[in-house]
Amino acid sequence: MTHGFQRVPEADAPKRRNYRSRVIPRGCLLCALALFAGGCATGGGGYAAPTGANPRQNPQARTSNSAVKHEIAAAQRYIEEGRYSQVLPRLLNVASRYPDNPEAAAAHYYIGVAYARIGGYPDALKAFDTYLAAAPEGPYAAAAREEKAALESTLDASYMTPEQLDAMTEDAAAKLAQNEGDIAQQLLLADLLWKQGKYPESGKLYEGLVRRQPQLMQDTIVQQRIEPQSDGSFVVLTPDELLHRAAEKEPLMIYGAQSYESAELRGDLRYYEKDYYTVSGNVVNQSEHVVQGAQVLVTIYGFGSKIFDTKSFALGTMRPGDHRAFSVRFDQFDNVDNIQRFECQTTFSE
Numbered sequence: 001m002t003h004g005f006q007r008v009p010e011a012d013a014p015k016r017r018n019y020r021s022r023v024i025p026r027g028c029l030l031c032a033l034a035l036f037a038g039g040c041a042t043g044g045g046g047y048a049a050p051t052g053a054n055p056r057q058n059p060q061a062r063t064s065n066s067a068v069k070h071e072i073a074a075a076q077r078y079i080e081e082g083r084y085s086q087v088l089p090r091l092l093n094v095a096s097r098y099p100d101n102p103e104a105a106a107a108h109y110y111i112g113v114a115y116a117r118i119g120g121y122p123d124a125l126k127a128f129d130t131y132l133a134a135a136p137e138g139p140y141a142a143a144a145r146e147e148k149a150a151l152e153s154t155l156d157a158s159y160m161t162p163e164q165l166d167a168m169t170e171d172a173a174a175k176l177a178q179n180e181g182d183i184a185q186q187l188l189l190a191d192l193l194w195k196q197g198k199y200p201e202s203g204k205l206y207e208g209l210v211r212r213q214p215q216l217m218q219d220t221i222v223q224q225r226i227e228p229q230s231d232g233s234f235v236v237l238t239p240d241e242l243l244h245r246a247a248e249k250e251p252l253m254i255y256g257a258q259s260y261e262s263a264e265l266r267g268d269l270r271y272y273e274k275d276y277y278t279v280s281g282n283v284v285n286q287s288e289h290v291v292q293g294a295q296v297l298v299t300i301y302g303f304g305s306k307i308f309d310t311k312s313f314a315l316g317t318m319r320p321g322d323h324r325a326f327s328v329r330f331d332q333f334d335n336v337d338n339i340q341r342f343e344c345q346t347t348f349s350e
Helices: 026-036 065-080 084-097 102-118 121-134 141-158 162-178 183-195 199-212 214-218 220-225 239-249
Strands: 002-009 226-228 234-236 252-266 269-285 291-301 307-318 323-330 341-349
Touching (some): 065 084, 065 102, 084 102, 102 121, 102 141, 183 199, 183 220, 199 220, 199 226, 199 234, 214 220, 252 291, 252 341, 269 307, 269 341, 291 323, 307 323
Antiparallel strands (some): 002 341, 226 234, 269 323, 291 307, 291 341
16 A cells, blocks of 8 residues: 655656656645745745755765756746745755756746745745856846845835844833733734744743633644644644654655657667657655655656556665665657656555
């Protein structure tokens, strides 16, 4: 019985050797985190420009321009479809995996666009700045400057500066010291601390409030920030905690998936009857537990979503941080030029 799966769709013309991936549903969490912050800096969460490859990822990961271009093209499609929360994790993965690849600079621009569309304005500004620093005359430079200017105008009109936020927090704390039983003031201070990224302090306030008035646990914001446990304790739902939970729920992430053709040549002529279509990529167990019976299912499609063939590739047992490469070769199709896309899906045992 399969316990979890991850689908990686591939679409476009066959000559482009497309790549389109889906990673764990961290995007939904990232979207929520941006909304939790109410447009203010999240401190320990949110976007940060990478300074090098993710240490949990394979340092020998594929860094060819074609692979990066495929990932950026797939991200563009997600953006066009309005799937901002889904595109964020894959873009963050591209940015951290290929920090020295010029083609990957575009990931920062699209990270900015995605964050801007879901209300994560401070993170969007950081991403646009990173892109402009890497490619001041790049293809998205004008758009990045325009987006940045619009965001700065919105922030000036609607949001507090960090200094104003600090002042409000200090004022709320002073008022609470004068009247410790003021529930509204405690909720205000907890919210301000959360927006400053002071999650343990904020969580402690929320926990105290809920213990005294359990009905507050019905409040949507409180539900997003602390979670009661069966033993009576509470877990603070920090960005790190949410991302950890996502990785544990869907531990296998596909990256670097791409396809290519191979053919037998007879003299100077291509022998079409012996064409092959190969899909390859990598899978990482990004969770902290062992995954049993991991495998990749790859399906190739023709026009009109016609399924030509599906094959599996066994990965076996994967320990935390393990990377495994996969490669599947297909020959069951009418003509290799009619293959329009592929999809990869990871499964694992209960």
